[in-house]
């Protein structure tokens with residue numbers, strides 16, 4: 001048993017739904033109780049889709065158990081086929097149906113439906129949403145992709161985008177635009193927008209672009225082995241990564257990309273003097289491995305931040321994140337436990353969090369600004385405007401998104417100078433975020449484990465008071481540095497002198 | 509509302525279309541979303557799967573920035589293998605939780621589909637944990653599973669679980685049953701007390717204020733989905749006061765009148781207390797209901813509030829119900845409301861969502877009340893919708909909220925009229 005307040009990923013059948021909902025002409029029959037239909041609202045409300053996901057739930061009840069749940073499933077398959085006439089069906093069980101072992105796959109296959117029926121084995125008590133999406137896409141591909149001649153012109157597939165993906169809609173537009181501008185034909189984007197029939201001609205492309213490894217890596221590897229399609233390994237998020245990605249595509253296609261010119265603005269925005277104040281901002285990164293990896297590079301090389309902690313919630317990619325953490329000289333945090341992330345962030349005392357909607361919540365509680373870089377996200381992170389994360393425009397969007405939660409350059413100086421000003425005091429938070437004090441007013445009584453590594457250090461009253469005078473956006477760093485300094489000096493208490501000795505010690 | 513017997517029995521004896529197909533409704537776990545805000549020292553620990561945790565988080569999405577007083581103990585492969593283990597694991601989870609939240613006084617272990625299918629005995633666990641953590645924390649258990657409960661039935665199961673622990677008392681008193689927003693509860697109990705009636709509430713806001721129960725207790729039920737709670741309470745000797753539910757001016761008056769009659773309150777006292785708020789409610793309603801008059805309405809089954817709301821919207825706002833769908837028709841509780849709805853609409857119980865969508869699209873009602881999964885797709889078809897979940901999250905009972913309640917239904921029309929696109 002694992003205590004969970006918020007979860008980073010849904011169950012694996014939600015991943016399958018994301019694939020089905022992103023596609024056309026596919027229907028999913030899910031053996032599940034009625035409450036599981038909540039998943040529809042993820043798509044209709046959070047992503048604002050104007051169609052219900054193509055999912056039929058059997059909604060069995062307690063009284064059906066042991067009687068005829070298997071029959072119920074077959075009826076649901078019949079009705080779904082008759083009503084929606086899909087080109088293919090995927091069938092499977094949610095967590096509860098997995099326990100009653102009706103074997104939806106076997107049942108559906110025995111029905112002799114005139115379309116391909118693809119059974120999904122998604123172990124609900126071991127795996128999660130990303131696995132569900134990846135496995136579903138893989139099974140569909142394995143079953144449907146045919147052997148085909150390559151297209152006469154250079155072409156590629158763009159693989160990985162699904163329904164409910166974080167910025168998938170706009171990433172696809174950006175990357176397809178970039179590829180087509182190189183003179184390469186996009187054979188198929190999948191799963192998003194593709195039908196089961198479309199998937200039969202995946203093999204026509206010369207190579208694959210892997211946009212989201214969490215969803216497409218398994219499929220890309222299989223296509224590489226079975227259809228002779230090499231695939232790109234770099235995910236084009238950030239300036240450097242987009243350049244590396246283009247180099248990969250150039251090598252695979254023999255085509256050349258043009259310089260982005262002034263469409264790419266991040267480098268100049270980062271170099272311009274107002275950005276000076278960004279230097280060395282201490283950031284903590286958490287999210288899915290792909291977005292964290294990309295964000296770490298941007299943070300360090302393209303924003304000149306200091307990465308003080310990083311981690312991911314998808315264990316499938318833990319190895320990558322451990323390696324990355326080593327490169328950045330921090331301890332990797334591989335966990336799906338929101339409380340652990342909260343404790344790690346509190347301990348690291350960053351000046352900004354780059355995370356998911358959960359870290360936004362943590363940031364609110366700890367009074368630390370947060371920008372969102374990864375799923376899971378909420379309704380406000382499916383914006384109406386074009387805002388990709390990938391490619392040149394993605395880099396511009398990221399610059400804006402990350403700078404927005406911070407106190408702006410000149411304001412930061414003013415806060416230092418007038419820290420006693422009654423209207424301009426630090427509890428007011430960044431002035432452009434009206435009404436949002438960094439700390440919630442009626443916080444419930446919650447005990448978060450104390451971050452002090454060595455619990456024996458005490459802050460003397462005067463020092464604590466002096467620390468309050470340090471503006472909030474650097475106070476965490478000051479506290480952390482002073483404590484580290486005290487430990488190093490073998491001190492058991494911190495005085496005002498210790499505070500300033502530490503400040504001098506860390507001066508740069 | 510007058511006190512004469514209604515001439516017609518309305519929809520009381522209308523045939524009911526019973527449907528057994530795909531249900532598009534939440535399970536009872538969802539009740540936790542409002543219950544945990546109502547009971548300020550209570551924590552809800554669901555023993556379930558990742559799906560259960562994800563449901564709670566998706567349904568509670570609107571309040572993602574507040575520290576919730578609920579969590580899920582997610583069952584893992586190893587818990588499914590041996591049951592003795594699961595009880596130990598549960599003990600460990602509970603200690604961890606209580607350490608983090610020392611303010612908790614009541615803990616609800618909430619069963620889910622997986623915990624029920626593997627027959628994890630949560631009532632045993634609750635008993636044991638109650639002993640371990642007494643006197644600081646009392647531990648209860650109930651099921652919010654989707655194979656047993658639909659949406660608001662979770663609140664019913666939760667309240668019913670508390671009934672056996674209520675202290676006995678032979679006081680002549682009223683028990684207000686159902687979780688209401690504090691402001692509404694204060695308004696209603698204020699008027700009841702002004703009539704000279706001793707009143708308590710289930711659930712209480714804090715564990716220290718638990719009501720008592722006995723044969724001299726009368727029950728005023730505020731929510732139509734509390735069938736099991738009411739039978740548990742009557743099982744302890746209390747008597748139900750049958751009445752329409754307190755929605756709108758007429759509903760609230762009828763509800764209060766039934767209470768007044770049960771406690772022999774004089775007409776003068778009753779009028780003195782209700783005249784002013786009644787007049788206010790009527791006036792405010794007159795204005796808001798202009799938008800609604802003559803418009804047709806279609807209810808998908810969701811919260812079990814459908815019948816009382818259909819009553820309110822027809823008799824007080826002039827709407828025309830086409831279909832009133834409800835997950836479960838509890839005649840003992842909604843009978844009085846059903847009798848007030850003029851004959852005409854199709855009354856349906858249970859659901860077969862695709863067929864119901866066909867009926868809805870064929871009828872093209874002016875307004876459709878439905879769950880979150882259906883709202884945007886219907887809007888995209890040009891049908892105006894009202895999400896039903898708002899009805900359990902907003903203050904809608906009583907005189908002062910009568911116009912707000914009508915306003916919830918008027919808003920989609922006003923918005924459509926305001927948008928020039």
Ligand code: SF4
Pocket residue numbers: 033034035036095096535536537556557559560561563619620621622652653654655
């Ligand atoms: S329907 Fe059952 S499995 Fe699904 S969320 Fe509700 S309790 Fe959990």
